[in-house]
Amino acid sequence: MRGSIQGGTATMAGRFEILKDGEDGYRFRLTAADGTLVAESPRFKHLKAVVAGINAVRENAATGIVVDHSKTARRAA
Helix, strand or coil: CCCEEECCEEECCCEEEEEECCCCCEEEEEECCCCCEEEECCCECCHHHHHHHHHHHHHHHCCCCCCCCCHHHHHHC
């Protein structure tokens, strides 16, 4: 079982699912351990491209910063 230990309890990791999209396309979606949809990709024409998209999300999300462009954040500033 893959997962991580946080606060002494095991948690399951989210997962990337590759889906067929029409006759000649692919998408991926990222779901949380409880099945909640976290993100869904645009359509990719080739399987290699969808795998590259997943790898890009995995590499960038871990170190990405959060930039809040919402109206609430601008008013609070």
